[in-house]
Amino acid sequence: QKEVEQNSGPLSVPEGAIASLNCTYSDRGSQSFFWYRQYSGKSPELIMFIYSNGDKEDGRFTAQLNKASQYVSLLIRDSQPSDSATYLCAVKGGGSNYKLTFGKGTLLTVNP
Amino acid sequence: ETGVTQTPRHLVMGMTNKKSLKCEQHLGHNAMYWYKQSAKKPLELMFVYNFKEQTENNSVPSRFSPECPNSSHLFLHLHTLQPEDSALYLCASSQFQQDLEQFFGPGTRLTVL
Numbered sequence: 001q002k003e004v005e006q007n008s009g010p011l012s013v014p015e016g017a018i019a020s021l022n023c024t025y026s027d028r029g030s031q032s033f034f035w036y037r038q039y040s041g042k043s044p045e046l047i048m049f050i051y052s053n054g055d056k057e058d059g060r061f062t063a064q065l066n067k068a069s070q071y072v073s074l075l076i077r078d079s080q081p082s083d084s085a086t087y088l089c090a091v092k093g094g095g096s097n098y099k100l101t102f103g104k105g106t107l108l109t110v111n112p
Numbered sequence: 113e114t115g116v117t118q119t120p121r122h123l124v125m126g127m128t129n130k131k132s133l134k135c136e137q138h139l140g141h142n143a144m145y146w147y148k149q150s151a152k153k154p155l156e157l158m159f160v161y162n163f164k165e166q167t168e169n170n171s172v173p174s175r176f177s178p179e180c181p182n183s184s185h186l187f188l189h190l191h192t193l194q195p196e197d198s199a200l201y202l203c204a205s206s207q208f209q210q211d212l213e214q215f216f217g218p219g220t221r222l223t224v225l
Contacts (some may be wrong), residue, residue, distance in 0.1 A: 004154070008152075034213065042218070043202055043216040043217060043218050043219050044155070044202075044216050045216070046213040046214075046215075049213065088154075088155065090155075099157060099160070099168070100155075100157070100214060101154075102154040102155040103154055104152065104153065104154045105154075
């Protein structure tokens with residue numbers, strides 16, 4: 001059973017702080033990793049994806065991947081109240097062209 | 113219309129009813145997906161269609177019946193559902209065999225009485 005684990009939270013940070021969201025996965029053959037943001041009552045939207053070990057930065061967001069530790073994280077710098085949402089980690093297994101396995105998500109609250 | 117659309121947005125049905133959910137993607141993708149999202153559970157993949165052919169049925173009960181008449185449209189036919197089937201049903205699309213994101217529709221919030 002391929003699993004993706006996330007701390008369900010809620011994670012609460014003050015406005016302007018760095019929010020750190022973590023995800024671990026069980027399938028060592030996983031190749032692609034995605035972070036989706038889901039606002040309450042809305043559908044998931046892609047924030048970032050990462051394929052290679054190391055960091056990938058896009059604006060205030062940084063994804064970090066460590067395949068040896070089977071760990072992927074998302075850092076949000078200068079957190080804003082509008083970042084308050086559930087963040088879903090999704091993993092695409094090796095050899096799969098399409099199947100994403102999702103974690104339960106971490107609820108992030110940014111307090112003004 | 114742009115992106116992925118779903119209708120209806122909300123649906124309440126009894127256990128003996130028959131209803132259908134509709135999804136349409138305007139992105140030129142060739143793969144479409146049905147997901148179920150229940151409270152406190154991860155998104156669960158239900159069905160995958162690639163070029164109109166079903167490539168995955170993730171052990172979904174037969175009371176859920178998908179239909180994909182073309183690569184832009186996807187239906188989920190519902191009959192004799194159970195209250196535990198109440199959930200948010202999300203449709204998504206992507207370009208198959210490319211490591212690109214799946215785009216989600218707004219979902220249908222289904223309540224089974």
